[in-house]
Amino acid sequence: MQDLTEGVARFQRDVFPAKADLFTHLATHHTPHTLFIGCSDARVVPELITQGEPGELFVIRTAGNLVPAYTPGANGVTASIEYAVAVLGVTDIVVCGHSACGAMTALAEGHDLSGAPVVADWLRHADAAVARTAGMAAGPEKTGALVRQNVYAQLTNLTTHPSVARALAEKKVALHGWVFDIASGRVEALDVTGTGTALAS
Numbered sequence: 001m002q003d004l005t006e007g008v009a010r011f012q013r014d015v016f017p018a019k020a021d022l023f024t025h026l027a028t029h030h031t032p033h034t035l036f037i038g039c040s041d042a043r044v045v046p047e048l049i050t051q052g053e054p055g056e057l058f059v060i061r062t063a064g065n066l067v068p069a070y071t072p073g074a075n076g077v078t079a080s081i082e083y084a085v086a087v088l089g090v091t092d093i094v095v096c097g098h099s100a101c102g103a104m105t106a107l108a109e110g111h112d113l114s115g116a117p118v119v120a121d122w123l124r125h126a127d128a129a130v131a132r133t134a135g136m137a138a139g140p141e142k143t144g145a146l147v148r149q150n151v152y153a154q155l156t157n158l159t160t161h162p163s164v165a166r167a168l169a170e171k172k173v174a175l176h177g178w179v180f181d182i183a184s185g186r187v188e189a190l191d192v193t194g195t196g197t198a199l200a201s
């Protein structure tokens, strides 16, 4: 905790003054351009990866960057998606998977999740991705394929949310699938055929 406290002090002393004008503006404006849906994994930091400034990204982070398909009724993920799209009017939505994802590794390698039953239930939102890679032997190749297929599956789930469906119909929002590689820092932008192209090296 002391590290965090020292970090806050360093932020106030060294970082905030240089961005004071930005924060003055942000105090009364909230107009992010992008909804970024990433994994809760501590190593996948949206603002660092994109070098986004405060105010640019509306972020949802869930275990495995999973987006449950729409069901009527309130839940945190759906509410956040709706707020970003219907109220804030983001123009882009990124679903970002990543290498060495604990959730995807557990699914790809068939880990025993009996000690984490809620996690096991939550990961059912990746069932379609699991099905697409079911024929592969367990190993790094399968895990990597599952990470990619999971991004596609979650993008599909995203489109079931009425706010997203409407924005897509009105061509007000664009969807993007990314995979972040922790070891190299590379971000791969997935295309519709799943082959992918590197954004930057």
Ligand SMILES: [Zn+2]
Binding pocket: 039, 040, 041, 063, 064, 065, 098, 100, 101, 102, 103, 104
């Ligand atoms: Zn992850």
